[in-house]
Amino acid sequence: MRLPGELDTQLQRDAGINLFEYMIMAALSLRPERRLRMSLLAAISEGSLPRLSQAIGRLEKRGWVRRSPDPEDGRYTLAILTDEGLDKVVATAPGHVAEVRRLVFDPLTKAQPRQLHDICGRIMRTIDPDGPYPGVRPY
Numbered sequence: 325m326r327l328p329g330e331l332d333t334q335l336q337r338d339a340g341i342n343l344f345e346y347m348i349m350a351a352l353s354l355r356p357e358r359r360l361r362m363s364l365l366a367a368i369s370e371g372s373l374p375r376l377s378q379a380i381g382r383l384e385k386r387g388w389v390r391r392s393p394d395p396e397d398g399r400y401t402l403a404i405l406t407d408e409g410l411d412k413v414v415a416t417a418p419g420h421v422a423e424v425r426r427l428v429f430d431p432l433t434k435a436q437p438r439q440l441h442d443i444c445g446r447i448m449r450t451i452d453p454d455g456p457y458p459g460v461r462p463y
Contacts, residue, residue: 327427334423339416344371345379346416349388352405353413359404361394376403388412 332343383389388409394400
C-alpha cells in the first residue's frame with residue numbers, strides 16, 4: 325500500500341505529475357499512434373472513467389494529451405498523447421525507473437525478481453482470471 329505513495333511522491337517532486345497521470349501517459353506512449361479509447365485506458369490504468377477524465381483534463385491543459393472522437397466509432401473518445409506529452413514521458417521515465425529499482429529491485433536477491441514475477445502473476449490470475457482487457461497486458 326505504501327509503494328504507490330512513494331512513487332507518487334517522487335514523480336510529483338521531480339516531474340510535477342502524479343503516478344496516475346504518469347501511468348496514463350506511459351500507457352499511451354506504448355500504443356500504436358499513441359492513442360487508446362478512454363474506456364480501455366481506464367481499464368489499463370485501473371481507474372474509473374470519471375477519474376480518468378479528470379486526469380486527462382489536467383494533462384490536456386498542459387498540452388500533453390488531447391481527446392478526439394474515435395473515427396472507427398464516434399460513440400467512443402480517444403485519448404491521444406501529443407508530441408509534447410511523449411517528450412514529458414521520455415524525460416520523466418529515467419527518474420521513475422530509478423525509483424522503482426531503488427524501492428523494489430535493489431533490496432532483492434538475484435533470484436527474487438523472478439519469484440516476485442511468478443507470485444504477482446498467480447495473485448493477478450486469482451483476482452481476475454480473464455483480465456479486464458484480454459490481450460492488452462499479459463499478467
